[in-house]
Amino acid sequence: MRYKLIISDYGETIVHTGEDIHNENIKAIKDYQNKCGLFSIATGREWSSIKRKLNKNDMITLASMPIICCYGSLIVISKEERVIFDKSINLDIIIDLVHFFSTNNIPYSLVTMHKTLLRSNVDVSCYVWKQYDNQVKFNSDEEILNYLKSENTKIYKIDVYSLDLLIKLNNYLNKKYSVTFKQYTNKLGFVEFVSAEGGKESAYTFLKEYYVLDHEEIIVVGDSPNDVGLFKNALNKVAVSNAVEEILATSTYIIDNKDYLGINRLINKVLEGEVL
Numbered sequence: 001m002r003y004k005l006i007i008s009d010y011g012e013t014i015v016h017t018g019e020d021i022h023n024e025n026i027k028a029i030k031d032y033q034n035k036c037g038l039f040s041i042a043t044g045r046e047w048s049s050i051k052r053k054l055n056k057n058d059m060i061t062l063a064s065m066p067i068i069c070c071y072g073s074l075i076v077i078s079k080e081e082r083v084i085f086d087k088s089i090n091l092d093i094i095i096d097l098v099h100f101f102s103t104n105n106i107p108y109s110l111v112t113m114h115k116t117l118l119r120s121n122v123d124v125s126c127y128v129w130k131q132y133d134n135q136v137k138f139n140s141d142e143e144i145l146n147y148l149k150s151e152n153t154k155i156y157k158i159d160v161y162s163l164d165l166l167i168k169l170n171n172y173l174n175k176k177y178s179v180t181f182k183q184y185t186n187k188l189g190f191v192e193f194v195s196a197e198g199g200k201e202s203a204y205t206f207l208k209e210y211y212v213l214d215h216e217e218i219i220v221v222g223d224s225p226n227d228v229g230l231f232k233n234a235l236n237k238v239a240v241s242n243a244v245e246e247i248l249a250t251s252t253y254i255i256d257n258k259d260y261l262g263i264n265r266l267i268n269k270v271l272e273g274e275v276l
Contacts, residue, residue: 005040005207022156028264032271033065040068047067051078064079065112069156070194073198074086089195092151095181106169110144110159186267219236222240225244225246235252241258
């Protein structure tokens with residue numbers, strides 16, 4: 001088979017945000033896996049969110065796959081929950097930023113592999129993937145700091161829920177940590193920070209080397225500005241038809257994503273031997 005690894009963005013690429021993946025897409029992924037193809041999901045979401053999706057309906061029947069979480073700061077082999085790529089944020093920097101957030105009344109949350117840590121007065125109910133069962137709430141920033149120190153917790157993503165204070169935060173980050181973070185703006189109105197050693201481009205390079213593949217054997221699929229990193233080092237760059245212009249313009253192939261069945265259509269073309 002010409003293409004041995006497909007790395008696809010999740011929301012608005014494989015599935016419309018908030019909905020379940022169509023059975024046609026699941027079947028196509030399974031067919032691809034049965035032909036020894038490797039399928040990977042690349043997302044900004046935390047592992048706990050994607051894990052819920054993988055354990056739902058027919059998704060649970062898929063073979064184990066590498067899941068790129070938190071914009072490429074963490075890669076987990078799904079069935080075993082085995083971490084193969086880990087670019088957590090330095091704990092001393094996290095502690096310093098929690099002090100900064102506290103001093104400037106900036107609402108935030110810290111994402112671990114399994115949990116989201118946040119103050120009890122920070123409301124994230126509108127972000128449906130951040131389910132209550134995966135939240136650890138604290139009465140103060142000091143409690144969060146004590147938890148981080150005592151549990152030796154790894155933080156993979158910082159979510160900041162105040163766009164009004166973003167300039168102040170970025171000024172602070174540029175002054176103290178100018179090359180420490182990659183920043184992503186979520187379309188739902190908050191900003192996400194991960195380690196500069198992460199990012200979807202780093203995840204792409206890691207998986208290429210981990211599975212000993214050539215660029216020609218890998219397809220990446222995306223739709224939004226947050227997928228620019230995924231496209232950066234790839235040779236075969238597939239944009240879904242509903243992608244933003246920035247992704248459409250840099251793609252090498254566009255797949256019809258009507259009814260969010262683009263992955264089904266793409267895999268069928270791959271299995272039929274079509275050259276993209």
